Amino acid sequence: MEAAAVLEQDAQLMLRVGEGDDSSFALLLERHRGPVVHFLYRMVQNQAVSEELAQEVFLRVYRSRSTYEPTAKFTTWLFRIATHVALNSIRDGKKEKGHESLDVETSDGMERQVADSQPTVEQELVQNVKRREVRQAIEALPAKQRAAVLMHKYEGLDYAQIAAVLSCSESAIKSLLFRAYESLRGRLAHMA
Amino acid sequence: MICLNKNEQGAELLTGYLAKTLDAAGMAEVDGHIQECADCRGLVSVWGKLDEFAAPEVTGDFDARLYARIAAEDARRPWWRRLLWRPAVPLVAAGALVGLGLLMVPRTPDPAKQANQMDIEQVAQAVDDMDLLTPIAQ
Numbered sequence: 001m002e003a004a005a006v007l008e009q010d011a012q013l014m015l016r017v018g019e020g021d022d023s024s025f026a027l028l029l030e031r032h033r034g035p036v037v038h039f040l041y042r043m044v045q046n047q048a049v050s051e052e053l054a055q056e057v058f059l060r061v062y063r064s065r066s067t068y069e070p071t072a073k074f075t076t077w078l079f080r081i082a083t084h085v086a087l088n089s090i091r092d093g094k095k096e097k098g099h100e101s102l103d104v105e106t107s108d109g110m111e112r113q114v115a116d117s118q119p120t121v122e123q124e125l126v127q128n129v130k131r132r133e134v135r136q137a138i139e140a141l142p143a144k145q146r147a148a149v150l151m152h153k154y155e156g157l158d159y160a161q162i163a164a165v166l167s168c169s170e171s172a173i174k175s176l177l178f179r180a181y182e183s184l185r186g187r188l189a190h191m192a
Numbered sequence: 193m194i195c196l197n198k199n200e201q202g203a204e205l206l207t208g209y210l211a212k213t214l215d216a217a218g219m220a221e222v223d224g225h226i227q228e229c230a231d232c233r234g235l236v237s238v239w240g241k242l243d244e245f246a247a248p249e250v251t252g253d254f255d256a257r258l259y260a261r262i263a264a265e266d267a268r269r270p271w272w273r274r275l276l277w278r279p280a281v282p283l284v285a286a287g288a289l290v291g292l293g294l295l296m297v298p299r300t301p302d303p304a305k306q307a308n309q310m311d312i313e314q315v316a317q318a319v320d321d322m323d324l325l326t327p328i329a330q
Contacts, residue, residue, distance in 0.1 A: 029255060037254070038247035047248055054250075055258050062262055127244075134244045152211060153242050171200075178203035181210070184238045191241055 010074035018065040025065070029058060032075070035155055036082050042150045043086040045139060053089055057082045076161045083147050083165050090143050130191060137187040145180040152177055195229055206232060210239045 007015075010031070016024035036057055041050035060081050119127065138146055144166060151157040151165065163173045195202065208214040209222040226233045 026255075029258070033250055033254060037250045041247045042245060047251075051251060051254060054254070055261060058258055059261060059265070063265075130241075131244045131246075134241055138242075138245060149242075152207070153239065154247075156211075158213070174204045174207060175200065177207045181207065181235055181238055184242070185235045188238055188241050189234060 007070055008073060011070035014061075014065070014068050014074060015070065017062070018068055025062060028061070028074075032078055033058075036078065039079065039082055039150055039155055040086055042138065042154065043083075043143075043146060044089060045135060049089070053085050054082070056085050060085075072164055073161060075157065076164045079151060079155070079157065079161070080165045083151075086147065087143055133188065133191060137184050140187065141180055141183060145176055145183070148173060148176050149180045149184070195225075195231060206235060210236065 010028060013024040013028050017028070033054070037050055037054045040053045040057075041047060044050050044053065057078070061078065138149065141149065148162050148166060151162050157165070159170045159173050162177075163170045166173065166176075168176070205214065205218060205222055209219060212219075214222065222232075222236075226236055
């Protein structure tokens with residue numbers, strides 16, 4: 001089988017971007033915009049900053065179009081860039097101090113939706129407290145553990161991918177994840 | 193049963209159980225264990241608690257802002273660099289160089305053509321000789 005035939009679809013799209021096909025870039029953006037922004041949001045816990053960082057990620061992807069080589073899965077490469085950008089941002093202290101309130105309106109003017117239909121004020125308050133505690137527990141993790149948990153829990157990356165993103169061995173990732181979940185268990189033990 | 197929390201293999205089983213990447217036997221093994229072990233049950237429940245941390249929708253103008261940044265970045269690049277990345281341009285440039293090289297290589301004369309030219313020269317010479325001889329004969 002030819003090498004090109006076994007290339008995953010995203011890698012093929014990226015190679016086409018390198019050949020000047022801008023519509024392939026639009027397709028990649030459509031597919032990965034949400035996961036990248038959400039990952040960065042959970043890393044830095046600020047919507048405006050996460051979108052700014054996601055723009056930087058996709059700019060880097062676009063800049064790499066002519067030199068891109070599909071040596072790993074496209075998502076592994078993409079999350080490697082995203083993690084690098086997020087860790088740099090955290091290190092440089094770009095993150096604005098203080099979290100966005102979960103009650104505030106989002107930048108498009110829509111109020112954030114709560115999963116339960118028509119919750120009472122009390123239920124909504126309890127829900128908000130739970131969310132805040134989960135956010136704080138995740139934020140308290142060391143940055144590398146946080147990135148590993150977010151990729152494992154929310155983005156569905158496997159051990160090998162997370163290991164490639166964080167430049168660790170798979171066994172190191174397994175133990176990193178376990179320590180992170182243990183730490184979260186301790187912090188969230190009181191939650192029903 | 194020894195707590196899965198206490199050894200590396202158990203830790204791997206538990207994280208695999210959380211992500212639902214274990215096979216049926218592995219899932220059943222962890223299921224059985226967490227019925228009896230409060231510590232591991234607590235760890236497994238963390239996975240569900242993390243669902244509380246929802247991320248907001250991406251703002252509607254995200255793509256427009258990104259394309260504006262790409263356009264601005266492209267506009268700042270010198271014209272020759274803008275040309276260089278386009279895949280066709282290096283190919284055309286390489287083709288032009290090869291063509292130019294071929295033009296500059298000194299041509300070796302075609303032996304058949306050369307022989308033919310010699311014949312003509314010989315005939316011309318012969319005709320000239322004959323012209324010279326004609327007045328003497330007369």
